[in-house]
Amino acid sequence: MNVTIGPGQYVRKAGVLSEVGNYIEKFGKTAVLIGGKTSLDVVEGKLTESLSAHGISLIQSLWYGGESSRSNVDSLIEQLSSYSYDVLIVAGGGKAIDTVKSVAYFVNKPLVVIPTIAATCAAATPIWIRYSDEGEFVEIGRDSKAPDFVIVDSSIILHAPVRYLIAGIGDTLAKWFETKCSIKKATPTILNQTAIAIASQLYQTLLQEGKQAVTSIETQKLTRELEDIIDAIILVSGSVSGYGGDDCRTAAAHAIYSGLTIFPEVHDTYHGEIVAFGILAQLCMEGVDEEEVKSLIHYYQEVGLPYTLKQMGITSLTEKQWKQLGEVTVTIEDMANMPFEVTPEMVVTSVMKADKIGNEIN
Incomplete structure (x- = not known):
């Protein structure tokens, strides 16, 4: 029997984005952030500030590609090969999270998830839903990693579109x-x-x-x-x-x-x-x-x-x-x-x- 119940750890509270360095420092001293364009705008400033306060460098910020497709997974893996980093952080909704769960599986790095909307359970599952580049469902992918840590700032969810x-x-x-x-x-x-x-x-x-x-x-x-x-x-x-x-x-x-x-x-x-x-x-x-x-x-x-x-x-x-x-x-x-x-x-x-x-x- 092989059961994956959810993420390794889950924290949810208002304002927790300003404290993420407390939780991420155990994974290393260098991080790469991947996410949706709006989500990157929302989290990157406070995230960088908190990481820096704990001696962690955010060495790169990448857009996930807009669709949880195999081509975007492959593209991100290729981009990441140019960097030396300890932990992946993903910010966004279900498609961004699913994309990076698959990326983390292949690059074999710890994964921290910061959902910016509450629209799916993607942050708490070890599978990813694969679509074509045009948005058509392809398959349920098992080449995916269960997140090591999920950090939910409820004030971010509060300000997202209802x-x-x-x-x-x-x-x-x-x-x-x-x-x-x-x-x-x-x-x-x-x-x-x-x-x-x-x-x-x-x-x-x-x-x-x-x-x-x-x-x-x-x-x-x-x-x-x-x-x-x-x-x-x-x-x-x-x-x-x-x-x-x-x-x-x-x-x-x-x-x-x-x-x-x-x-x-x-x-x-x-x-x-x-x-x-x-x-x-x-x-x-x-x-x-x-x-x-x-x-x-x-x-x-x-x-x-x-x-x-x-x-x-x-x-x-x-x-x-x-x-x-x-x-x-x-x-x-x-x-x-x-x-x-x-x-x-x-x-x-x-x-x-x-x-x-x-x-x-x-």
Whole structure:
């Protein structure tokens, strides 16, 4: 048995960016920072100041490339070969973090992650989601390193656009709906039973505190509810995948997300937003009562998640495109976790039904 539950260490508090040198100095005296352009602007000044105060030199700052693609991983590895450094630091969202997790795997260096948004659990998992340079899903990559340290400054999350947090809520909701579905085909063990218990608690926390967390960002007031949801999205949700492993990680909701990425129209919609719609389609695929789907949509309306294709930029699909969506989606690794065989026709029917229910509520 080989289980990776999450990062080696996790710290979350307001203003912690000014203290990062305290945590990073144990990894060495030289560092390279990689991240998204906005994230580099947000963190580099305070990060450099704190590192310098602890005798650590930030010898280079690099853009990750804009997409978690193999070509960007290879490009960064080549750029890093010109430097001598002790530790990698990544700042940004899920795609930047995933890219550098793969880079760290190949260069075999300690990895410190500074999430600047709370939109996925990328900081707490040992896998990376690989896309093409154009943003289409390619695969779940295992050539990736679990972060040694995750440092979350909740004041940075507070000042990030609220839509990122909303997307994070959508991605984290999927832990419950996908885990309780995929676990049906697994032999019960202490690990996967722990995963389902954590997923259930996550779901309850999102229902109880999700709206307050969104309001916290909208009103720019740091609250306990916001910090709970930050921890839920970034850390706790990753532990569901850690404990559940292949028994109960992801299922149809994420497969439908990946399938929808073949359409350029959705590339301006965030990962967790599309996953949230995927949950609705998965519920339709499972044959749950329509009222359950509507109840979840009412929660989506409360926090601001999309629940129709139009809200994600897809106004119409041709018969050929529907066929392509079904055929691509069933090939996604996540779909194999469903407790029954899924056909392309089932995917199309479920997506259409979820969209129809959403539009009727509108």
